[in-house]
Amino acid sequence: MFMNCRTLSLSDLSSSLSDDASVRVAYKGAPGSFSEAAALKAYPLCEAVPCDEFEAAFRAVELWLVNKAVLPIESSVGGSVHRNYDLLLRHRLHIVGEVQMAVHHCLLGLPGVQIEEIKRVLSHPQAITQCEIELNKLSVVKESVEDTAAAAQFVASNDLRDTGAIASARAATLYGLNILAENIEDESDNITRFLILAREPVIPGTDRPFKTSIVFTLEEGPGVLFKALAVFALRDISLTKIESRPQRKRPLRVVGNSGNGSAKYFDYLFYIDFEASMAEQRAQNALGHLQEFAPFLRVLGCYPMDTYL
Numbered sequence: 001m002f003m004n005c006r007t008l009s010l011s012d013l014s015s016s017l018s019d020d021a022s023v024r025v026a027y028k029g030a031p032g033s034f035s036e037a038a039a040l041k042a043y044p045l046c047e048a049v050p051c052d053e054f055e056a057a058f059r060a061v062e063l064w065l066v067n068k069a070v071l072p073i074e075s076s077v078g079g080s081v082h083r084n085y086d087l088l089l090r091h092r093l094h095i096v097g098e099v100q101m102a103v104h105h106c107l108l109g110l111p112g113v114q115i116e117e118i119k120r121v122l123s124h125p126q127a128i129t130q131c132e133i134e135l136n137k138l139s140v141v142k143e144s145v146e147d148t149a150a151a152a153q154f155v156a157s158n159d160l161r162d163t164g165a166i167a168s169a170r171a172a173t174l175y176g177l178n179i180l181a182e183n184i185e186d187e188s189d190n191i192t193r194f195l196i197l198a199r200e201p202v203i204p205g206t207d208r209p210f211k212t213s214i215v216f217t218l219e220e221g222p223g224v225l226f227k228a229l230a231v232f233a234l235r236d237i238s239l240t241k242i243e244s245r246p247q248r249k250r251p252l253r254v255v256g257n258s259g260n261g262s263a264k265y266f267d268y269l270f271y272i273d274f275e276a277s278m279a280e281q282r283a284q285n286a287l288g289h290l291q292e293f294a295p296f297l298r299v300l301g302c303y304p305m306d307t308y309l
Ligand SMILES: O=C(O)C(=O)C[C@]1(C(=O)O)C=C[C@@H](O)C=C1
Pocket: 028, 029, 032, 033, 034, 035, 036, 072, 075, 081, 103, 124, 126, 127, 146, 147, 148, 149, 192
């Protein structure tokens, strides 16, 4: 009678949880945005929940309105999304995964409009940066809006014949626009990396490649950043990202008080991603070592690396 019953393993349970259609995932933007696509890449059956701001997505997770948030953190062309670095520190969520996604932009216009009629182009600032060469060839006025899908929605709902939107092919379908040009990104490898945030951390493993993200401060002194980076180099741990942000609460550091007065330096927070799991002794040792001279250190998350594109 029980011949066909298969014993459940832990991996069955974890995959059924992550693919569960009841998972609600917040993203910033309108339906058809690249962030929505990233949320669906991470959780194909999820209910993707649009938010008007990054902070709203953080709050939605904190208030249990959604299970996760998927937010952009860096673009291979446009660089870091600084706002999300600052919000990671201000909020207490954990990074539980990452999604790397190839971003292909289209120029969209109203049905019947020819590309020569387009005098103005709307899009997200990162998308405008990623398509700069093509846009300069068209010699159009560029205008920033909240996200790529919002640009498409605006052109469609206001019936703007002289205005185009840089957005996804899916946004064209959703808002009834035509694709006037495809793959208009300057670099064929146009990748955006998104972070997956949750209330609870994932348990670090060693069964597949893991990455750890941390933030720390340093005291004044010669070579302190060099020493901080050496704790990883000494243990053969590769760094994949380093970012510095101003310390808003303590923006200036006063150094020395000689006859010439005291110097005031900007004070920074350092964000580092490194390729090791917190389940590994070498990662624990590296952070123990860093703690010896970092007055503040927080692990933002230890999560499986996205090795697919
Ligand atoms: O505007 C969108 O569609 C977004 O999802 C935002 C965003 C970004 O913030 O970088 C995401 C991916 C692309 O790099 C362009 C824009």
